[in-house]
Amino acid sequence: MSINNTQLILKQKPGSDFPQNANIFEIKKLEVPELKDGQFLIKVYFLSIDPIMRVWMTGAPTYLPTLKPGQVMHSYGIGEVVKTKNDSWRVGDKCITNSGIQDYCVMDEQRQMFCFKIPHKTPLDKLAFYLPLLxxxxxxxxxxxxxxxxxxxxxxxxxxxxxxxxxxxxxxxxxxxxxxxxxxxxxxxxxxxxxxxxxxxxxxxxxxxxxxxxxxxxxxxxxxxxxxxxxxxxxxxxxxxxxxxxxxxxxxxxxxxxxxxxxxxxxxxxxxxxxxxxxxxxxxxxEIGPIADKVVPEMLQHVNSGAMKSIEVYFNGVESVPQAMQYCFLGQNVGKVMIKLQAGSNINSSTCTVPKL
Missing domain, CATH: 3.40.50.720 (NAD(P)-binding Rossmann-like Domain)
Known part of the structure; x- marks a missing residue:
């Protein structure tokens, strides 16, 4: 059965009037292609909106390739494997990765370089916190x-x-x-x-x-x-x-x-x-990679005990990304700005609190 995907495509480089004028994107709808050997497909639930996105669009070198017009906008997302032709990834595995702004992401060799597993037992309604956490x-x-x-x-x-x-x-x-x-x-x-x-x-x-x-x-x-x-x-x-x-x-x-x-x-x-x-x-x-097993429980314990607060603001759907960018880039936000995608429409973001240890 075919799967329909919605993507946010960079139409042109941002001008001096960005982000006030965020008309530099276009929405593209297409079918997800068949997987090749070594690939797997992620259903993306939440996306991160961050100031560094401006750099990815303008051309300064960073740890991710500079975006060119016609490409899917970079963004780190949280999702779940729904199809796989990769022996290291099973259906049901959850991860954070540079999924790009889209409902579904084919994880090719390049994207897998920035893909990290989330504890398998994490329920869907607790996933959102792992985006700011990781x-x-x-x-x-x-x-x-x-x-x-x-x-x-x-x-x-x-x-x-x-x-x-x-x-x-x-x-x-x-x-x-x-x-x-x-x-x-x-x-x-x-x-x-x-x-x-x-x-x-x-x-x-x-x-x-x-x-x-x-x-x-x-x-x-x-x-x-x-x-x-x-x-x-x-x-x-x-x-x-x-x-x-x-x-x-x-x-x-x-x-x-x-x-x-x-x-x-x-x-x-x-x-x-x-x-x-x-x-x-x-x-x-x-950089936290080598000590992540120590840091994750420590951070979760701080939030569960009330010693630290997690603050998130949600926008809904790929179409809301330009508005979310304006909110973030114009200095209106306090805390983490995230996108809740249609793929995760059955997940109540208001209950996306920190998972208990």
Missing amino acids: NNWFVAYQGIVVDGKTKKGETVVVSSAAGATGIVCIQLAKLAGARVVAIAGGEKKCKFLKEQLGADETIDYKDTTQTFFQKLKKACPKGVDVYFDNVGDEMLDDVLKIMNLHGRISLCGATSNYSDHKNRKGISNYQVAISRRIFIKGVLAS
Whole structure:
């Protein structure tokens, strides 16, 4: 029996008016092709919307191939194997992968490089949490705990703190006993981060009553020990000025130049890293692989006990992706933005809470 698929295709590269004008996609409907030896078919239930999507469309090099017009838009998805010609994957296996924005994904050799199994016993209505867990939560853990080596009493600064990764960084740093300064855009976001997630101080970078550096110095009178960077460029440059001896910086994103990567400014205070012996390292969620068996139960326990919160916002169907991108890229979101696909229409996302251990 044939299976109908709905895909979001990149029609053209985004212009300077994106994401306000998100008319750069087209919807394509087609039958799923027959599987070849070694392939398997995933029915995709949930998709992730992330700022890095802008980079995949504009042409800057990343860990995924740059998209060309006519190709399916990249996105990490959670799904279930429904057909297989691969001895390592059985029908019913669940996974997270770069499925692309589509209801069904044929997992060829290239896509299988970014495919990771989810515990087989996980029920469908508990799947959604694994999308932020195996992506945003993992990279936050790598940057704050593994590379950041955050200790009690230290000052930790997090940029884009209201985003899907930032909210996890705040909570992990607080669990370690650190003093946390959260950077976000807008009074409402800053109030939420302080009152609901426990940030000790917040910096509203949109507030122009003082320069960002003036606000940063005031919020960090003893300097900065750990910086989790999602922005880059001038903000990173300012934080470098007040980094403490043997400080640690985890580079996760560079949203300041996602829309115009060819004209990025870079940093000028790099010499501080030499004189103060600062450890600077890029972080990816995939780095957690060797210790994933330890990290997953630890994170689930934190959420189940109420020590940490998971925050998700859902949009419905492939057709809603442009709207979800606007919500995410224009800085309206708090937490993880996800798409619930028609393939998973029988799954109630309101019950997609953390699975019990």
